[in-house]
Amino acid sequence: MPEAIAARGLSFTYRGSVRPALDDVGVSVAEGEILGLLGPSGAGKSTLQRVLTGLLAGYRGSVRVLGREIRDWGREVYERIGVTFETPVSFRHLTLRENLVYTARLYYGSARDPEELLAAVGLVDDADLLAARMSKGMGVRFNVARALLHGPELVFLDEPTAGLDPVGAQRMEKLIAVERDRGCTVVVTTHDMTLAHRACDRVGFVVDGRLVALGVPGGLCRRHGKREVRVTWDGGSGVYPLDGLADDVSFYEALRTRTVRTLHSREADLAEVFASVTGRELS
Numbered sequence: 001m002p003e004a005i006a007a008r009g010l011s012f013t014y015r016g017s018v019r020p021a022l023d024d025v026g027v028s029v030a031e032g033e034i035l036g037l038l039g040p041s042g043a044g045k046s047t048l049q050r051v052l053t054g055l056l057a058g059y060r061g062s063v064r065v066l067g068r069e070i071r072d073w074g075r076e077v078y079e080r081i082g083v084t085f086e087t088p089v090s091f092r093h094l095t096l097r098e099n100l101v102y103t104a105r106l107y108y109g110s111a112r113d114p115e116e117l118l119a120a121v122g123l124v125d126d127a128d129l130l131a132a133r134m135s136k137g138m139g140v141r142f143n144v145a146r147a148l149l150h151g152p153e154l155v156f157l158d159e160p161t162a163g164l165d166p167v168g169a170q171r172m173e174k175l176i177a178v179e180r181d182r183g184c185t186v187v188v189t190t191h192d193m194t195l196a197h198r199a200c201d202r203v204g205f206v207v208d209g210r211l212v213a214l215g216v217p218g219g220l221c222r223r224h225g226k227r228e229v230r231v232t233w234d235g236g237s238g239v240y241p242l243d244g245l246a247d248d249v250s251f252y253e254a255l256r257t258r259t260v261r262t263l264h265s266r267e268a269d270l271a272e273v274f275a276s277v278t279g280r281e282l283s
Contacts, residue, residue, distance in 0.1 A: 004154050004185040005029040009061035021047040023209040034186045036196040039206035045189045049156050053083050082147035082155035088139030092132035107150045117145040137163035154185045161192045173199045193270045207278045224276050225268020233258035
């Protein structure tokens with residue numbers, strides 16, 4: 001499948017720093033794929049996004065975006081990609097609707113219907129609200145609508161569920177799936193493990209400027225996590241490894257001698273796997 005992004009040997013060091021913010025990163029993203037980037041604050045995720053979107057020059061290695069080295073693109077690349085950042089970007093004296101109408105005029109091609117985009121992110125009832133009065137969660141949702149306004153082939157979403165309640169987070173997950181279904185490639189930087197597991201085709205763990213693991217969420221959990229069975233009984237509980245359970249004498253002894261109340265299995269979640277692989281916490 002054609003690649004929307006192909007980075008090889010990517011390194012970047014900020015001026016005045018001796019430590020690279022990105023260190024020999026290699027990653028490819030297929031057209032129509034959803035890639036999640038996970039890592040603690042300061043790991044290099046935002047720097048990676050800024051290089052991939054052409055906002056940071058002076059990198060070493062190769063970074064091809066939509067078939068061309070990113071340093072060789074001009075402004076026309078922003079006709080084909082969409083970008084959000086954690087801090088909302090808007091014209092504060094305009095309403096949300098006016099913001100999208102005005103922004104649409106900055107693109108050469110046709111734009112999507114602002115009302116439909118506001119509805120998709122749950123802001124259609126706030127279309128006439130001044131941008132200056134948006135809450136943090138509203139700003140996050142508005143940023144996504146703005147990034148999708150021109151129907152990009154590739155979109156970068158920075159913490160798209162930050163500040164959202166469960167209903168808003170589910171709406172964002174659904175919107176990402178809709179964008180993928182129309183052929184858009186999506187790169188998501190997130191701390192939201194539910195979003196990463198359910199929405200992303202693959203996830204990458206970023207630590208100290210390096211991409212230390214990359215794979216399908218479920219596969220990473222099975223490979224690096226502990227699968228367990230938890231049993232509760234009157235007055236206590238026990239946890240037993242799922243692998244080898246058929247030969248676990250203590251498990252069968254608990255079932256035989258206790259009044260069992262609950263029994264269920266679980267796999268490690270991405271946060272646990274991240275900690276196991278990297279030795280770091282995501283928070």
